[in-house]
Amino acid sequence: MTALAQDRGTQRRDGVLGALAVITNDIIYGGSLVAVNADGYALPGGDTAGLIFQGVADARADNTGGDNGAIKCIVRRRGEFRFASASALTQANVGDAVFLSDDQTIALAGDVDNDIYCGVITEVVAAADCWVDITPALQQTDVATHIADVAGAHAASAISLADTGGYTAATEIEAALAEIYPHVPAVIADPGNAGAIPVTRSGNVALTTEAAETRTLADPAAAGLTLAVSLDVDGGDCVITAATAINQTGDNTITLGDAGDTVVLTSVQVGASPVWRVAVNDGAALTTVAG
Template sequence: MTALAADKRLEYTEGVELAFPIDDGDVIYGGAFVCVNAAGYAVPGSDTAGLIFQGVSIHHVDNSLGQDGDQMVVLRRRGLIKATLGHTISQANVGDSVFLVDDQTVDLVANVTNAIFCGVIAGFIAANQAWIDIEPAIRQADVATHIADTSAAHAASAISVADAGAFTAETTVEGALQELYGKAPLPVADPGNGQALPANRSAAVSLTTGATGQTRTLAAPATAGLMLTLCLGVDGGGDCVVTVAAPINQTGNNTITLGDAGDTVVLTSVVIGAAKAWRLVVNDGCSLTTAG
């Protein structure tokens, strides 16, 4: 095609009503909710995966003996449609989205399987009847594959990352969030006497001891770039001795003893050669020793 060099006649439609070719073997009744299937042919509305709602039929068309497209059905694609609900609703449901149950019934998302979006409750009539504004569904037909999957279509795993600065190798928001959360030093509960401290994420752990001495262990870090803060938050009388899988400094110390409330040590994870290791960043009051 080439650009216009002269005026052309404008052809348009308001889009309130539009004809659709009907799928082979189908009958569409007047007043039915109608969808298109994967091939683009009109079929009676139903709670069936892959269908996309297109409007409400204004007349009865029988294509039961025909092939695809032998008959056309005109659909109403704008306005408020009086509809039957499959389950009881109330005035509080005004504004809620509704989804197809069959070609004359709609329901809330909790009561359907495939979530074929067909409109929004605009007005409450009775416990099982409402005015449904179908226009939002028509306008959102282009994202029907997302709307149909209410459990995951809008989840972080379905959203890609645009990373112009090359800050991450992750390709989805979910992956990037896991990476960020893993390196944010958020509070983590004390695992308790004889238990392992977190080595797969950044963390701030407030330790508690009883009247007698206690121990904790710390494995090699799972990745570089982690930050682990240990503080003796409650001193019950006994020390807390943390044994690390490998030395935390050039001296070769691998044991940290926190004896008094407020004793704090901060470790960061690095790569030395091919091995991941913890390295001491801050030591405020802790005793560092080497255990064979």
């Protein structure tokens, strides 16, 4: 086909009512919840893997003895409908998503096996009686897959990223978050005597000593991190041994002797590798100790 060069009388439908080809040898009753199977044929809704909810039958469609598609079922694809609930409902369930239990019954997610999404509760009439807005379910593509999220359809790793500012080389949200999080300052737990101070993200680690203690500091995981190390509770000196030099002098050892002693390290790239460099030193003793 080629692009239009004049007006076109395009056929249109409101989308409130739809006609679905009915599965062989089955009956869809008027007012029932309707789904389609993997082959696209309509059948009574139920908690069956692979079904996708399609609406509420406007009238009976009896295809007893008929082949697939021999007749069609008219379904309503918008609006609120009153159905029984297989789950015990309370007022707190208003707004909750519901799923197919059978062709006249809905249920909450924990009470069905396959999570065939069919709408949202708008009113709880009684514990087993509610009004359901089916419109949200019909506005989704491949509803069952997205709600069950079996393939991670809603996961950050499945969402693409268009970075027009050139801030990242990541093409997915998950990868971009993995770049961002290490640079967001966090409270880093003291690993305790002889423990290794984490070096994968920016933050502050406040040390507590009960006697003369040690810590180790590996090279940073990436350039651009900022790590503040302070002596919070002074029960004795804390000697921190870095894997490589932390300044141009070649110092590789930090001694925090009094509460409040602090050293702030920033990670930079030297010789194609990330290393720590001292940005701030308030009270700490820096020395070179041979390995």
